[in-house]
Amino acid sequence: MTVPDHTEGEPLLRIAGLSKRFGAFAALSDVSLDLTAGEFVCLLGPSGCGKSTLLRLVAGFETPTSGTIMLGSEDLAALPPHRRPVNMMFQFYALFPHMSVGRNIAYGLKGMGMGRTAVADRVAELLRLLRLDGFEGRAPDTLSGGQRQRVALARALAREPKVLLLDEPLGALDRSLREETQGELRALQRRLGTSFVVVTHDAGEAMTMADRIAVMNQGRLVQIGDAASLYERPASRFIAGLLGDVNLIEGRIAGPAAGAIQAVETGFGRIEAATERSWGLGEAVAIGIRPERVTLVAGAAALEGRITERTYLGDRLRYRVTMADGTILRASVLSSGHALSPGDPVGVAFAPDAIAILPP
Amino acid sequence: MSLFSRAALGLGLLFLYAPIAALVVYSFNASALVTVWGGFSLKWYGILFQDGPLLAAALISLRVALASALIATLLGTLAALALGRSGRFLGRLLFTGLVYAPMVMPEVVTGLSLLLLFVGLGLDRGVGTIVIAHATLATGFVAVVVLARLRVLDQSLEEAAADLGAGPFRVLATVTLPLLAPAIAAGFLLAFTLSLDDLVVASFVSGPGATTLPMRLYSQVRLGVNPEINAASTLIVALVTVIALSASWLMARHQYR
Structure with a gap:
């Protein structure tokens, strides 16, 4: 997988050819990823895709089978976890239950050669930064989920790591708190300028927070890019489906149309799609089109179908359109316009740049 | 019901x-x-507290129990840490079996084999050998109790400590051991009662001048039961009950999720 050069200057963290096997199981296969200073990267994928393993390799809790992890000019693979200048926020926070909030946050500062007052000042600063004033003496199990999450974040940030690794940082929060915290986390990262690597299985969360999203599947990094490029130009059906709702239609390459436009023959007619790579004539492909990029036109059109279902979603209307060959397309349109009813004949049109040609 | x-x-x-x-x-x-x-x-309790040899035996028993429980707690905790936190190592299964074996071994066998060992080594039998024997007996029990807690202890706590710059020794001292403390204390109390109760092993390995309370009581009973023995036994039951309840209370408290 080639990584688009998104970086300015030297990357801060450079992961190259990283693999990890547990016996016969390949948890991670040949993953390469560069991270610039101050960047916010999300590792996105279903459970078991290797994203947590990647994080644990960087933190030092697992040893790679092969590959390198460089931070600046330092090879992290040679260092035990407690000597690595990265910190991790654990999925269920892993707060020390026998220590107060203040002692949890101060834990990483001891042994750094800081004086007592310097430690106290830093703890106070972190408590303020994460709106935890007054909680210093509390025990972790007397805190709410959101407060525990902020204590874990404060503790992980205490040593001012160059890279902060966050394993499902919002996974244990309820939905409303989660959305609020996404924004806070992003703002905090911006303010501190620390590089964040966040593991998540929630595409919406990744799209909200990340500068770049690295999509992982079955131990491999399958695509990396910003939210828009992944959403608009996914590299596979898996990525297209992971990032949002998508119509996937089987077809064959019917030949180039104008310029970088390819024609694809599907069961209900010929569709033109913009593509950057070349495809062989007659090659089996799938085309992916987002429901909001399906244009419905009244009257005659090249592609015709019939509305079979309409769902009102407030701001949007969702239609199911059955095409001539029985293919069902989902279309999502703003509900302010004229509403079509089930049974209405309808023309369907797609802009070529709204369509992604994908391997079958 | x-x-x-x-x-x-x-x-x-x-x-x-x-x-x-x-x-x-x-x-x-x-x-x-x-x-x-x-x-x-209450007159038998009065007589009991006048009985010099019996009180001396009780004192020996308490000293033996304290010393052997301390040794067993140290060794048992180390064994539990090795079994629970050292990953897979060569001979792990064998080691596990070896730690557990003394628990199911008939006491007569344990006592006899220890006696043969002490004789073979030329050790003078006495309080010291009883302490060693009881420590041997109790180490497995401590290991089991501590290991049970260690297995449910969230390993990410130790990882978090390492991640925050703590070396292996600091992780052990500031995170693992404090969180295991209730189990270690319970293991200590268990080892203490095991030693206090034991008659068989102590009889094998004791020497002149090292008569524990159970040995003393047993030899008196052979001459005939009198209510003084009942009083002494009642006190032992009371002590053991208090210790056992403390141990289970320690295990139940701070039940780690």
Whole structure:
């Protein structure tokens, strides 16, 4: 997988050819990823895709089978976890239950050669930064989920790591708190300028927070890019489906149309799609089109179908359109316009740049 | 609870505790005859606390229990850490078996084999050998209790400590051991009671001048049971009960999620 050069200057963290096997199981296969200073990267994928393993390799809790992890000019693979200048926020926070909030946050500062007052000042600063004033003496199990999450974040940030690794940082929060915290986390990262690597299985969360999203599947990094490029130009059906709702239609390459436009023959007619790579004539492909990029036109059109279902979603209307060959397309349109009813004949049109040609 | 369940529970408890209840009741018997009730009296407790050899034996027992429990706690905790936190190492299964084996070994066998060892080594038998024997007996129990807690201890806590710059020793001292403390204390109390109770192993490995309380009581009983023995036994039961309850309270408290 080639990584688009998104970086300015030297990357801060450079992961190259990283693999990890547990016996016969390949948890991670040949993953390469560069991270610039101050960047916010999300590792996105279903459970078991290797994203947590990647994080644990960087933190030092697992040893790679092969590959390198460089931070600046330092090879992290040679260092035990407690000597690595990265910190991790654990999925269920892993707060020390026998220590107060203040002692949890101060834990990483001891042994750094800081004086007592310097430690106290830093703890106070972190408590303020994460709106935890007054909680210093509390025990972790007397805190709410959101407060525990902020204590874990404060503790992980205490040593001012160059890279902060966050394993499902919002996974244990309820939905409303989660959305609020996404924004806070992003703002905090911006303010501190620390590089964040966040593991998540929630595409919406990744799209909200990340500068770049690295999509992982079955131990491999399958695509990396910003939210828009992944959403608009996914590299596979898996990525297209992971990032949002998508119509996937089987077809064959019917030949180039104008310029970088390819024609694809599907069961209900010929569709033109913009593509950057070349495809062989007659090659089996799938085309992916987002429901909001399906244009419905009244009257005659090249592609015709019939509305079979309409769902009102407030701001949007969702239609199911059955095409001539029985293919069902989902279309999502703003509900302010004229509403079509089930049974209405309808023309369907797609802009070529709204369509992604994908391997079958 | 159905009538049958109540009856079954009652019978079970009666079976288990009737002998002890009888012992306790007769320790307050004014009569010198063990089986004839002659009214309530504390006189046997008075006699008990005048009985020099018996008190000396009790003191030896307490010292042996304390020393052997300390040794067993140290070794058992180390064994549990090795079994629970060192990953897979060569001979791990064998080591696990070796730690558990003394628990199921017949005491006569343990006692005899220790005796042969001490004789072979030319060790003078006495309080020291009883301490060693009891430590051997109890180490496995401590290991089991500590290991049970270690298995449910969230390993990410230790990882978090390492991640925050703590080396292996600091992780152990500031995170692992404090969180294991209730289990270690419970293991200590268990080892203490095991030593206090033991007659068989102690009889094998003791020497002149090292008579523990159970040995003393047993030899007195052979000359005939008197209510003083009942009083001493009642005190032992009370002590063991307090210790056992403390141990289970320690294990139940801070139940780690």
